[in-house]
Amino acid sequence: MNRMDFTPYRRSTVGFDRLFDLMERQARNAGGDNYPPFNIERRGEEEYRITLAVAGFRPNDLDITAQQNLLVVQGRKRDEHVEGEMLHIGIANRGFERRFELADYVRVQNADLADGLLVIDLVREVPEAMKPKKIAIGGQATLEVVKDNDGDTKAA
Numbered sequence: 209m210n211r212m213d214f215t216p217y218r219r220s221t222v223g224f225d226r227l228f229d230l231m232e233r234q235a236r237n238a239g240g241d242n243y244p245p246f247n248i249e250r251r252g253e254e255e256y257r258i259t260l261a262v263a264g265f266r267p268n269d270l271d272i273t274a275q276q277n278l279l280v281v282q283g284r285k286r287d288e289h290v291e292g293e294m295l296h297i298g299i300a301n302r303g304f305e306r307r308f309e310l311a312d313y314v315r316v317q318n319a320d321l322a323d324g325l326l327v328i329d330l331v332r333e334v335p336e337a338m339k340p341k342k343i344a345i346g347g348q349a350t351l352e353v354v355k356d357n358d359g360d361t362k363a364a
Contacts, residue, residue, distance in 0.1 A: 230309055243304055244283070255317075256330040258308060263324035264301050270326060274316045279308040281326070313338075 212235050214228040246260040262270065262283060271282040285303040311332065318329040 234309075243302070244306065246306065248308075251329075254332040256314070256332075258328045258330065260306065260326040260328075261324060262321070262326045264299050265321075265326075267321050270321065272316070272319050272328065274310075277310050277312065277314075279310055279316065279328070279330075281306045281308075281328070 212232060214232065217224070218228060244260050244262050246258060249257045249259070251257050258279075260281060265283050266286075269284050269286055271280075271284070273280045273282075281304075283304045285301055288301075310330070313334050314330050314332045316328060317331045318327075320327045
Protein backbone atom coordinates (compact mmCIF):
# COMPACT_ATOMS: atom_id res chain seq x y z
CA MET A 209 0.00 0.00 0.00
CA ASN A 210 1.32 3.41 -0.96
CA ARG A 211 -0.40 5.43 1.79
CA MET A 212 1.21 8.53 3.26
CA ASP A 213 0.28 9.62 6.76
CA PHE A 214 0.29 13.39 7.21
CA THR A 215 -1.25 13.31 10.70
CA PRO A 216 1.85 14.68 12.49
CA TYR A 217 1.95 17.61 10.06
CA ARG A 218 -1.79 18.25 10.15
CA ARG A 219 -1.81 18.68 13.93
CA SER A 220 1.03 21.22 13.93
CA THR A 221 -0.01 23.36 10.94
CA VAL A 222 -2.98 25.55 10.15
CA GLY A 223 -4.34 26.26 6.68
CA PHE A 224 -2.42 23.55 4.81
CA ASP A 225 -5.38 21.15 4.50
CA ARG A 226 -5.62 21.67 0.74
CA LEU A 227 -1.95 20.79 0.28
CA PHE A 228 -2.16 17.59 2.33
CA ASP A 229 -5.39 16.56 0.58
CA LEU A 230 -3.71 17.13 -2.78
CA MET A 231 -0.68 15.02 -1.81
CA GLU A 232 -2.87 12.17 -0.54
CA ARG A 233 -5.00 12.26 -3.71
CA GLN A 234 -1.89 12.17 -5.91
CA ALA A 235 -0.48 9.21 -3.95
CA ARG A 236 -3.75 7.30 -4.46
CA ASN A 237 -3.76 8.00 -8.21
CA ALA A 238 -0.04 7.36 -8.77
CA GLY A 239 -0.63 3.99 -10.40
CA GLY A 240 -3.08 5.39 -12.94
CA ASP A 241 -2.86 5.91 -16.66
CA ASN A 242 0.43 7.33 -17.93
CA TYR A 243 -0.88 8.38 -21.33
CA PRO A 244 0.18 10.70 -22.79
CA PRO A 245 3.70 10.94 -21.38
CA PHE A 246 4.74 14.41 -20.22
CA ASN A 247 7.59 16.48 -18.76
CA ILE A 248 7.41 19.34 -16.28
CA GLU A 249 10.30 21.78 -16.44
CA ARG A 250 11.29 24.81 -14.37
CA ARG A 251 12.57 27.44 -16.78
CA GLY A 252 13.20 30.26 -14.36
CA GLU A 253 12.38 31.56 -10.91
CA GLU A 254 8.68 32.01 -11.81
CA GLU A 255 8.38 30.15 -15.14
CA TYR A 256 7.44 26.54 -15.90
CA ARG A 257 6.84 24.42 -18.99
CA ILE A 258 4.70 21.31 -19.42
CA THR A 259 5.42 19.23 -22.53
CA LEU A 260 3.04 16.44 -23.54
CA ALA A 261 3.79 13.88 -26.27
CA VAL A 262 0.60 13.96 -28.35
CA ALA A 263 1.72 12.45 -31.66
CA GLY A 264 -1.14 12.12 -34.12
CA PHE A 265 -3.30 14.82 -32.53
CA ARG A 266 -4.12 18.03 -34.41
CA PRO A 267 -4.74 21.38 -32.70
CA ASN A 268 -8.52 20.93 -33.18
CA ASP A 269 -8.35 17.58 -31.34
CA LEU A 270 -6.94 19.17 -28.16
CA ASP A 271 -8.65 21.27 -25.49
CA ILE A 272 -6.71 23.16 -22.84
CA THR A 273 -8.77 24.56 -19.96
CA ALA A 274 -7.25 26.67 -17.21
CA GLN A 275 -9.26 27.17 -14.04
CA GLN A 276 -8.20 28.46 -10.66
CA ASN A 277 -5.43 26.09 -9.48
CA LEU A 278 -6.19 23.52 -12.20
CA LEU A 279 -5.05 22.93 -15.76
CA VAL A 280 -6.90 20.28 -17.78
CA VAL A 281 -5.61 19.02 -21.14
CA GLN A 282 -8.00 16.82 -23.13
CA GLY A 283 -7.48 15.01 -26.39
CA ARG A 284 -10.39 13.70 -28.41
CA LYS A 285 -10.08 10.57 -30.49
CA ARG A 286 -11.00 11.22 -34.07
CA ASP A 287 -12.27 8.80 -36.67
CA GLU A 288 -9.95 8.46 -39.62
CA HIS A 289 -10.74 6.51 -42.71
CA VAL A 290 -7.57 4.88 -43.97
CA GLU A 291 -7.27 3.61 -47.49
CA GLY A 292 -6.11 0.03 -47.44
CA GLU A 293 -5.90 -2.47 -44.62
CA MET A 294 -4.11 -1.64 -41.34
CA LEU A 295 -1.77 -4.48 -40.42
CA HIS A 296 -0.47 -2.94 -37.20
CA ILE A 297 -1.62 0.09 -35.19
CA GLY A 298 1.19 1.23 -32.91
CA ILE A 299 0.51 4.96 -32.73
CA ALA A 300 -1.94 5.66 -29.93
CA ASN A 301 -4.90 7.77 -30.95
CA ARG A 302 -7.10 7.29 -27.94
CA GLY A 303 -8.75 10.08 -26.05
CA PHE A 304 -7.20 11.32 -22.83
CA GLU A 305 -7.58 13.79 -20.01
CA ARG A 306 -4.53 14.96 -18.06
CA ARG A 307 -4.95 17.21 -15.00
CA PHE A 308 -2.30 19.40 -13.42
CA GLU A 309 -2.80 21.09 -10.06
CA LEU A 310 -1.42 24.64 -10.17
CA ALA A 311 -0.15 26.77 -7.31
CA ASP A 312 -1.78 30.09 -6.53
CA TYR A 313 -1.15 32.85 -9.09
CA VAL A 314 0.14 30.43 -11.76
CA ARG A 315 -1.41 31.13 -15.17
CA VAL A 316 -1.00 29.79 -18.69
CA GLN A 317 1.13 32.14 -20.74
CA ASN A 318 1.27 30.25 -24.04
CA ALA A 319 0.48 26.90 -25.67
CA ASP A 320 1.94 25.53 -28.90
CA LEU A 321 1.78 22.25 -30.82
CA ALA A 322 4.74 21.29 -32.99
CA ASP A 323 6.43 18.03 -33.98
CA GLY A 324 3.96 15.95 -31.94
CA LEU A 325 4.67 17.86 -28.72
CA LEU A 326 2.18 20.10 -26.96
CA VAL A 327 4.13 22.75 -25.05
CA ILE A 328 2.34 24.79 -22.37
CA ASP A 329 4.24 27.68 -20.78
CA LEU A 330 3.18 28.76 -17.30
CA VAL A 331 4.16 31.79 -15.27
CA ARG A 332 3.58 32.68 -11.63
CA GLU A 333 2.53 36.31 -11.18
CA VAL A 334 1.91 37.44 -7.63
CA PRO A 335 -0.45 40.44 -7.55
CA GLU A 336 1.05 43.69 -6.31
CA ALA A 337 -1.33 43.68 -3.33
CA MET A 338 0.08 40.32 -2.17
CA LYS A 339 3.76 41.35 -2.24
CA PRO A 340 5.38 42.28 1.08
CA LYS A 341 5.46 45.99 1.87
CA LYS A 342 7.32 48.12 4.40
CA ILE A 343 4.98 49.64 6.95
CA ALA A 344 5.93 53.06 8.19
CA ILE A 345 5.83 53.77 11.92
CA GLY A 346 4.61 57.09 13.24
CA GLY A 347 1.91 57.97 10.75
CA GLN A 348 4.00 58.25 7.60
CA ALA A 349 1.72 57.34 4.72
CA THR A 350 4.26 56.04 2.20
CA LEU A 351 4.49 52.31 1.54
CA GLU A 352 7.11 50.70 -0.67
CA VAL A 353 7.52 47.22 -2.06
CA VAL A 354 10.25 45.20 -0.33
CA LYS A 355 13.09 44.33 -2.75
CA ASP A 356 15.93 41.85 -2.43
CA ASN A 357 19.62 42.55 -3.13
CA ASP A 358 19.16 42.21 -6.90
CA GLY A 359 16.38 44.77 -6.98
CA ASP A 360 13.74 42.15 -7.76
CA THR A 361 10.51 42.16 -5.78
CA LYS A 362 9.91 39.06 -3.70
CA ALA A 363 6.61 37.49 -2.77
CA ALA A 364 5.79 36.27 0.70
